[in-house]
Ligand SMILES: Nc1nc2c(ncn2[C@@H]2O[C@H](COP(=O)(O)OP(=O)(O)O)[C@@H](O)[C@H]2O)c(=O)[nH]1
C-alpha cells in the first residue's frame with residue numbers, strides 16, 4: 606500500500622527537458638484553472654498544504670511532481686482555459702501540457718477534473734478527445750460537489766455521463782480507439798470539503814499506480 610504520508614514536491618517543471626525520467630509510474634490531474642485540482646490532490650493525500658490552492662485562477666504555470674513513498678508521482682498540471690493570460694502564455698502552457706502527455710510513457714492514468722456545476726467546455730472536450738485519440742486511460746471527476754444540492758448533483762452527473770457517452774460514440778464512428786477501462790468508470794462526484802468520492806478515487810489512483 607502506498608503511503609501518501611510520505612509525499613513531497615519533488616520537481617517543478619517549466620520545460621519538457623526537465624521532466625523526470627526515472628521510470629516511476631505517474632497519475633496526473635488535469636482540468637480548467639480554478640476547478641479544484643490542487644484541493645483534490647490535497648484531499649486525496651490527506652495533506653492540507655501539499656499543493657498550493659488559490660482563489661485566483663491562473664496561478665500555476667508549471668507542472669508539479671509530487672513523489673509519493675519514493676515510488677510514484679502525482680502530477681499537478683497547470684490549469685488550462687484561463688482567459689486572462691496572453692496568447693503567448695496560453696500557447697506555452699498548451700505545448701508544455703501536450704508535450705508532457707505525449708511523452709509520459711510512465712503515465713498510468715489522467716484524472717480529468719470538471720466542475721460539477723458546469724457542462725464541459727471546448728477546452729475540456731479537447732483534452733478528453735485528445736486522451737481518447739491516444740488511448741491514454743483517464744477518469745472524469747466532478748469536483749466541488751458540495752456546491753450543489755443532492756438533487757442537482759445527480760442530474761449533473763447524468764448529464765455529463767451522457768455527454769461523455771455521445772462523444773465516445775462520435776469517436777468510434779470516426780475510427781478513433783476507445784478507452785474501455787476509463788469509459789467503464791462513470792464520472793465520480795468529488796468534494797474536497799465533504800470528502801465525497803475520495804475513497805473511490807483513491808482506490809482508482811492506487812490501482813493505476815500498482816497495475
Ligand atoms: N466548496 C468547495 N470549494 C472548493 C473545492 N475544491 C476547491 N475549492 C475552492 O476552489 C478554489 C480553487 O481551488 P484550487 O484547488 O486552487 O483549484 P486549481 O486551480 O484547479 O488547482 C479555491 O478557492 C478552493 O478553496 C470543493 O470541493 N468544494
Ligand SMILES: [Mg+2]
Nearest residue numbers: 642643657665
Ligand atoms: Mg492548482
